[in-house]
Amino acid sequence: MKLLTHNMLTSHVxxxxxGYPLLIKATExxxxxxxxxxQFVSRMIPKLxxxxxxxxxxxxxxxxxxxxxxxxxxxxxxxxLKKVHRVLLEVEVIEGCxxxxxxxxxxxxxxxxxxxxxxEDEV
Amino acid sequence: MASSCRRxxxxxxxxxxxxxxxxxxxxxxxxxxxxxxxxSERAVELLSLPEGQPCFLLDVGCGSGLSGDYLSEEGHYWVxxxxxxxxxxxxxxxxxxxxxVLGDMGHGMPFxxxxxxxxxxxxxxxxxxNADKRTHSPPKRLYTFFSTLYSCLSRGSRAVFQxxxxxxxxxxxxxxxxxxxxFSGGMVVxxxxxxxxxxxxxxxxxxxxxVLPKGLGSETSDxxxxxxxxxxxxxxxxRNMKGKSLKKGRDWILEKKERRRRQGREVRADTKYxxxxxxxxx
Numbered sequence: 001m002k003l004l005t006h007n008m009l010t011s012h013v014x015x016x017x018x019g020y021p022l023l024i025k026a027t028e029x030x031x032x033x034x035x036x037x038x039q040f041v042s043r044m045i046p047k048l049x050x051x052x053x054x055x056x057x058x059x060x061x062x063x064x065x066x067x068x069x070x071x072x073x074x075x076x077x078x079x080x081l082k083k084v085h086r087v088l089l090e091v092e093v094i095e096g097c098x099x100x101x102x103x104x105x106x107x108x109x110x111x112x113x114x115x116x117x118x119x120e121d122e123v
Numbered sequence: 124m125a126s127s128c129r130r131x132x133x134x135x136x137x138x139x140x141x142x143x144x145x146x147x148x149x150x151x152x153x154x155x156x157x158x159x160x161x162x163s164e165r166a167v168e169l170l171s172l173p174e175g176q177p178c179f180l181l182d183v184g185c186g187s188g189l190s191g192d193y194l195s196e197e198g199h200y201w202v203x204x205x206x207x208x209x210x211x212x213x214x215x216x217x218x219x220x221x222x223x224v225l226g227d228m229g230h231g232m233p234f235x236x237x238x239x240x241x242x243x244x245x246x247x248x249x250x251x252x253n254a255d256k257r258t259h260s261p262p263k264r265l266y267t268f269f270s271t272l273y274s275c276l277s278r279g280s281r282a283v284f285q286x287x288x289x290x291x292x293x294x295x296x297x298x299x300x301x302x303x304x305x306f307s308g309g310m311v312v313x314x315x316x317x318x319x320x321x322x323x324x325x326x327x328x329x330x331x332x333x334v335l336p337k338g339l340g341s342e343t344s345d346x347x348x349x350x351x352x353x354x355x356x357x358x359x360x361x362r363n364m365k366g367k368s369l370k371k372g373r374d375w376i377l378e379k380k381e382r383r384r385r386q387g388r389e390v391r392a393d394t395k396y397x398x399x400x401x402x403x404x405x
Contacts, residue, residue, distance in 0.1 A: 002222050008238040044179060117227055
C-alpha cells in the first residue's frame, strides 16, 4: 500500500464519523524506485490531506525532509515535487495494519494489500 | 467469465468462484486476456479522460490486474478493489503498478470524497445483483456501492462499467440504484445485433450532465437500450413460401447478407449474380 492510497483511505464502517486518517502500524516497509512524473504529482497535491501525509510518513520513519506545511508555487519547484513523489509513490507498507482513529478497529495489511472487508454488523 | 456453466454468479459467490484455479486462467488463457484487454480499452475510451494527462483512477473488481495494466500503459495511476484474494495474488505475481485493496463492492468504497478522476470496472458489476448471503439485499448493496462511488469521484468525472446483465430487470435494478445515488448517464451497447460481439457498458456521469457516447456497430444507438426487440417483424418475413424451401431464394440470401453486414462481418457486394439459379450439376 503506497502512501498515496493511504491518504485517500477511510474507514467505511457504519456509524463511524471520523474514520480518517487511518493510523499506520507497519511491521514491514519497502522503498521502491518509481518513475518520476512531475505533472501527476503536481496534479495530486491539491487533492492530498497534507497533514495526514506528513503524519503517515513520520509513522513509517520515512519523512526525511518533507516540510510540515505545503510550499507555495510547488508546480515549478522540482525539488519539492521529487520529495512528494518519493513519499507518495515510492514508500510502500507491506505488512502491518491500519487503525481507525475513532473506533480503534484494525484493518490488516498483508503482502501490501489492506483488507477492507467489513463484518455484517459493520455494513 | 463463464466457465462450464453459463453464468458464474449462479454457481458461487465471487470470493469462492474466483479461486486459485479460476484465477490461473486470467494469467494463462490468452483468449481471456485478449477479451479483457479489449474491453478495458473500450472502457477507457468511453471515460473520455483529458488528453495527455496522467489521471488517478479506480478499478472496481480489478481481479488479476488485466484492466489495470492497460490503465498503466496509458500512463494513468490506479487503485484496484477486488473481493478475491486468489485473483489479487495473481495481480501481485504479475507485478501490477496499481495499488490493490481487498474489499467488497457492496460494502461501499472506502475513499475520501473527490479522490478519483474516473472509475472503470470490467465484468464485475453483475456480481452485485446476486444475494450471496442471507443478509444480502442486492438493491441495498448496489445503492451503497453507487452512493460511495459517487462521493469518491471528483465532480465531472465518469464511471464506466462493462457488465454482463442477465436480463432487462437486472439492468433496470442497476440503473435505478445508480440514478438514486446521484449519477446521470445510461447504457452504451456495442454491436447490439450480434449475440457474440454484443457488449454492455454502463456509462455514468458524476455531477455533470454529459452526452452518452454512441455504441459501436449500430446506427441508432443515441439512446439507451430499447426495451423491445428491434427487427422482430422482419424475422417472420419468409413464413409463406408455399411449399418451397425456406432457406433458398434470392430474397433470403440478400437478407442474410444484410444481417451479417450488420454484425460487422465482411460480406461480398450484392451483384446481379447473387442468388442466381446455378446449372443443374451443382
